[in-house]
Amino acid sequence: MSPDQLKSEIARRYGTPSxxxxxDVVERNIARxxxxxxxxxxxxxxxxxxxxxxxxxxxxxxAGARGITCQKLGEAEIxxxxxxxxxxxxxxxxxxxxxxxxxxxxxRADVIVAxxxxxxxxxxxxxxxIAGRELxxxxxxxxxxKRAGVETPGExxxxxxxxxxxxxxxxxxxxxxxPEGGIEATQRFVDTAGAGLRAEGLGIEILSSGGTxxxxxxxQLRGVTExxxxxxxxxxxxxxxxxxxxxxxxxxxxxxxxxSRAGPERGILDAGSKTLTSDTGGGLDGYGLxxxxxxxxxxxxxxxHGFLDLAACNDRPKVGDLVxxxxxxxxxxxxxxxxxxxxxxxxIVGELPVAARGLVR
Amino acid sequence: MSPDQLKSEIARRYGTPSxxxxxDVVERNIARxxxxxxxxxxxxxxxxxxxxxxxxxxxxxxAGARGITCQKLGEAEIxxxxxxxxxxxxxxxxxxxxxxxxxxxxxRADVIVAxxxxxxxxxxxxxxxIAGRELxxxxxxxxxxKRAGVETPGExxxxxxxxxxxxxxxxxxxxxxxPEGGIEATQRFVDTAGAGLRAEGLGIEILSSGGTxxxxxxxQLRGVTExxxxxxxxxxxxxxxxxxxxxxxxxxxxxxxxxSRAGPERGILDAGSKTLTSDTGGGLDGYGLxxxxxxxxxxxxxxxHGFLDLAACNDRPKVGDLVxxxxxxxxxxxxxxxxxxxxxxxxIVGELPVAARGLVR
Numbered sequence: 250m251s252p253d254q255l256k257s258e259i260a261r262r263y264g265t266p267s268x269x270x271x272x273d274v275v276e277r278n279i280a281r282x283x284x285x286x287x288x289x290x291x292x293x294x295x296x297x298x299x300x301x302x303x304x305x306x307x308x309x310x311x312a313g314a315r316g317i318t319c320q321k322l323g324e325a326e327i328x329x330x331x332x333x334x335x336x337x338x339x340x341x342x343x344x345x346x347x348x349x350x351x352x353x354x355x356x357r358a359d360v361i362v363a364x365x366x367x368x369x370x371x372x373x374x375x376x377x378x379i380a381g382r383e384l385x386x387x388x389x390x391x392x393x394x395k396r397a398g399v400e401t402p403g404e405x406x407x408x409x410x411x412x413x414x415x416x417x418x419x420x421x422x423x424x425x426x427x428p429e430g431g432i433e434a435t436q437r438f439v440d441t442a443g444a445g446l447r448a449e450g451l452g453i454e455i456l457s458s459g460g461t462x463x464x465x466x467x468x469q470l471r472g473v474t475e476x477x478x479x480x481x482x483x484x485x486x487x488x489x490x491x492x493x494x495x496x497x498x499x500x501x502x503x504x505x506x507x508x509s510r511a512g513p514e515r516g517i518l519d520a521g522s523k524t525l526t527s528d529t530g531g532g533l534d535g536y537g538l539x540x541x542x543x544x545x546x547x548x549x550x551x552x553x554h555g556f557l558d559l560a561a562c563n564d565r566p567k568v569g570d571l572v573x574x575x576x577x578x579x580x581x582x583x584x585x586x587x588x589x590x591x592x593x594x595x596x597i598v599g600e601l602p603v604a605a606r607g608l609v610r
Numbered sequence: 611m612s613p614d615q616l617k618s619e620i621a622r623r624y625g626t627p628s629x630x631x632x633x634d635v636v637e638r639n640i641a642r643x644x645x646x647x648x649x650x651x652x653x654x655x656x657x658x659x660x661x662x663x664x665x666x667x668x669x670x671x672x673a674g675a676r677g678i679t680c681q682k683l684g685e686a687e688i689x690x691x692x693x694x695x696x697x698x699x700x701x702x703x704x705x706x707x708x709x710x711x712x713x714x715x716x717x718r719a720d721v722i723v724a725x726x727x728x729x730x731x732x733x734x735x736x737x738x739x740i741a742g743r744e745l746x747x748x749x750x751x752x753x754x755x756k757r758a759g760v761e762t763p764g765e766x767x768x769x770x771x772x773x774x775x776x777x778x779x780x781x782x783x784x785x786x787x788x789p790e791g792g793i794e795a796t797q798r799f800v801d802t803a804g805a806g807l808r809a810e811g812l813g814i815e816i817l818s819s820g821g822t823x824x825x826x827x828x829x830q831l832r833g834v835t836e837x838x839x840x841x842x843x844x845x846x847x848x849x850x851x852x853x854x855x856x857x858x859x860x861x862x863x864x865x866x867x868x869x870s871r872a873g874p875e876r877g878i879l880d881a882g883s884k885t886l887t888s889d890t891g892g893g894l895d896g897y898g899l900x901x902x903x904x905x906x907x908x909x910x911x912x913x914x915h916g917f918l919d920l921a922a923c924n925d926r927p928k929v930g931d932l933v934x935x936x937x938x939x940x941x942x943x944x945x946x947x948x949x950x951x952x953x954x955x956x957x958i959v960g961e962l963p964v965a966a967r968g969l970v971r
Contacts, residue, residue, distance in 0.1 A: 264707045264971040298913060320914045340914065341869040341880075343930055346625045365870050368929040396915060397870045397878055508702040509726050509758045517758055519702075523945055524970050527888045552659060552942060553681045553701065553970065554757060568729040569704055581913060584884055584946075587968060607948060609885050609914065610625040 255595055256504060256571040262597070263590050265506040265571065266520040268582070270589040272598060274500035275305065275482060282464065282481050283313045289468030289476075294318050294337060296459065296479030299580045301605035302589070303331030305482060316359070318459070318477040322350055323608030329358040331604070337361045337457065339389070339424055339477070341369040341397065348372045352379025361455070363424040365389040365398050370411050370418070377417025385421035386412045387455060390442070392435040393428040402442035409442075409451055422455035422474070429462050429491070432469050439472060462491040485579035486538055487530040501589075502540070502573040503582065505555065507566045516545070516566055518555035520574065524585060525555060530577030537574040542566055547574070616956055617865060617932040623958070624951050626867040626932065627881040629943070631950040633959060635861035636666065636843060643825065643842050644674045650829030650837075655679050655698060657820065657840030660941045662966035663950070664692030666843065677720070679820070679838040683711055684969030690719040692965070698722045698818065700750070700785055700838070702730040702758065709733045713740025722816070724785040726750040726759050731772050731779070738778025746782035747773045748816060751803070753796040754789040763803035770803075770812055783816035783835070790823050790852070793830050800833060823852040846940035847899055848891040862950075863901070863934040864943065866916065868927045877906065877927055879916030881935065885946060886916060891938030898935040903927055908935070 250258065259267060286293040292315040297306050306317050306328055316335025319325040325336045336358055342351055354360055355376055364370050364386055377384040388408045391398030399405050405423065412420040423442070427435040435458075443453055458470055459477035461484075467476060480487070483501040484494035505520035525536050527550060536547040536555070545566065548558040559565045566572060576582040583589075584606055591598040611619065620628060647654040653676040658667050667678050667689055677696025680686040686697045697719055703712055715721055716737055725731050725747055738745040749769045752759030760766050766784065773781040784803070788796040796819075804814055819831055820838035822845075828837060841848070844862040845855035866881035886897050888911060897908040897916070906927065909919040920926045927933060937943040944950075945967055952959040 260705055261707055264711075265705070266970055341878075341929075343867060343869055344621055344626070346622055350625075365872065366929050369869070391872060395872070395876065396912060396917070397872055400873060506704060508704055508730070511726065511752060511756070511758055512761060515756065520970070522887075522889070522942060523968070526883075527890075528883070529888075551757060552945070556757070568702075568727050581883060584913070585968060586970075607884070607946060609627055609881070609946075 266524045267504045272593040279312045292475035294475045296477045299479040324605040327605040334358045348375045351376035355380035361385040363387045363389040374417045387424040389424040393431045405442040406445035422453040483579045486577045507570045514560045516557035520555045521553040522550040523552045526581045528578040540573045627885045628865045633954040640673045653836035655836045657838045660840040685966040688966040695719045709736045712737035716741035722746040724748045724750040735778045748785040750785045754792045766803040767806035783814040844940045847938045868931045875921045877918035881916045882914040883911040884913045887942045889939040901934045
């Protein structure tokens with residue numbers, strides 16, 4: 250059907266606002282990332298935080314991904330339940346509630362975790378004990394983002410030694426998330442820490458790097474064994490700005506309706522912060538790109554209202570019009586919704602649950 | 611148990627991050643709003659967008675509320691299914707998917723809707739037809755917020771006439787959401803429109819006002835028949851700033867754990883934008899108030915990381931510490947989670963589903 254018919258049919262069957270995922274684009278994105286990883290000789294371990302769907306995770310695995318990355322234990326549990334069995338949880342898991350669940354998860358899947366401090370490390374042997382098998386632990390290193398991660402090679406070596414000394418734990422390497430342009434700093438950190446590790450009789454089995462923008466420099470980090478890209482599955486305005494995606498690579502759009510034209514230069518979408526989130530994408534103009542009216546600015550939000558500034562817009566939308574929006578940051582948008590409407594070749598395929606939505610624990 | 615024991619026990623049983631709701635405070639907040647409404651002779655029609663729980667909506671009803679307010683049809687459906695039967699949906703409902711569902715809802719509950727444009731009005735008779743009963747429609751008026759709503763009394767009268775002329779629809783009055791300090795402007799609008807309506811043989815049966823900060827001026831708007839307050843059920847930093855709540859009135863806190871102390875002046879919570887949202891509360895400092903460390907600033911977020919700036923903090927939290935956070939804007943935080951952990955008198959009561967979470971359609 251025509252693009253307009255498709256929009257109307259989705260609105261009629263599923264209502265607005267709805268997340269619409271083009272499976273043709275998803276498959277192209279999967280193939281592209283896998284080809285980049287293959288060409289660089291780096292294993293592909295996509296981050297599922299973007300799509301939160303075991304179905305899509307299996308598409309990635311079937312295309313050649315070694316395993317997956319999850320940010321929270323709850324996401325990993327959903328993925329393991331669906332049959333994904335090689336899972337990196339790139340997060341400090343602390344406390345008996347978490348280590349208990351981690352132990353149960355490790356019994357049924359290959360799990361690797363990350364740690365950046367001794368408190369985390371001290372609790373992890375309990376998970377290995379529950380599972381009755383060894384738990385691989387990466388030391389998370391910070392090479393410039395000022396997120397999680399130890400800040401010096403010396404700390405990294407000390408934490409690796411701590412891990413290696415604990416019953417049931419195996420020091421497996423480093424988890425890095427180099428800032429854009431931060432390959433050199435990451436290389437220095439890893440090389441220095443690597444020398445320190447050798448002196449301790451320890452080696453780096455896994456050097457995990459990540460980030461969709463870092464696909465552009467894939468393999469430049471010597472010794473890297475795997476890459477974690479998340480956003481590349483759908484892409485968004487941030488990835489377009491980073492130069493790693495074009496509009497044609499954006500697989501997810503929000504189908505929304507204009508529900509009010511409160512003033513001549515104002516309009517209101519039925520998609521507010523509960524649909525699109527207040528994420529600015531680090532300073533992008535407006536809260537998303539309206540494909541039909543690129544000059545219409547999504548200027549602000551209430552929870553269920555997206556307030557449009559139409560001042561720069563010659564062809565202004567009418568009440569009842571359906572529009573498609575490319576989000577600033579697609580990961581946080583996917584997290585707001587329970588299902589995707591999937592399309593392929595301009596036809597509706599069906600629904601796909603966002604199964605790991607909201608699993609912050 | 612002691613406050614520290616309570617935190618540990620919640621973390622052990624439910625994990626972190628968790629939303630913790632103090633039912634003692636909730637009941638006080640319900641009683642306070644109902645008493646204010648009773649004293650002003652205004653019906654209480656709380657907005658459920660804050661708590662999204664039929665159980666809490668029934669507590670409000672049982673304390674004297676006439677009915678409830680929902681922002682989206684999906685929220686109203688959940689509430690009706692649970693037995694709430696007097697529901698205002700303060701939103702333009704457009705398109706056959708929405709009017710079909712509205713018709714089905716109207717069959718089983720007393721429903722009032724709002725409209726600010728003729729496209730919305732033109733579709734509503736279909737809902738009345740499906741239900742086989744009259745549908746009450748309010749004209750939404752904008753008296754200064756520049757949200758939804760017709761901007762002039764003349765437009766309000768014209769739209770009222772349009773509603774009254776349609777089969778199955780009944781013009782029932784006005785839906786207002788006066789800006790803070792906007793009672794006079796709202797009064798002028800309503801009085802002028804009221805005179806115009808009388809000339810048409812129409813009257814204002816319902817004049818609905820709203821907003822928790824407007825509880826401070828409840829009843830000052832002459833002719834007001836009901837008030838819609840949402841945030842007052844839980845309160846938050848925004849309501850504290852507005853002078854309508856104190857810390858003791860804040861019923862919901864986020865229990866989170868410090869999972870990293872990446873640098874001496876930095877810390878990381880396991881509560882990021884997926885838990886607390888990027889809502890600044892209109893310019894509040896930081897993304898929430900940490901009760902145990904009020905000088906620790908929640909400076910920024912990744913999805914699962916809350917980045918703490920501890921520079922101004924003498925007593926700095928350690929990895930593994932549990933903290934309680936009062937959100938900037940509690941409505942959007944509740945929407946991120948599937949359940950509340952409820953407490954009373956310092957003891958855990960149990961879990962309560964956020965049943966209408968994420969129902970943006």
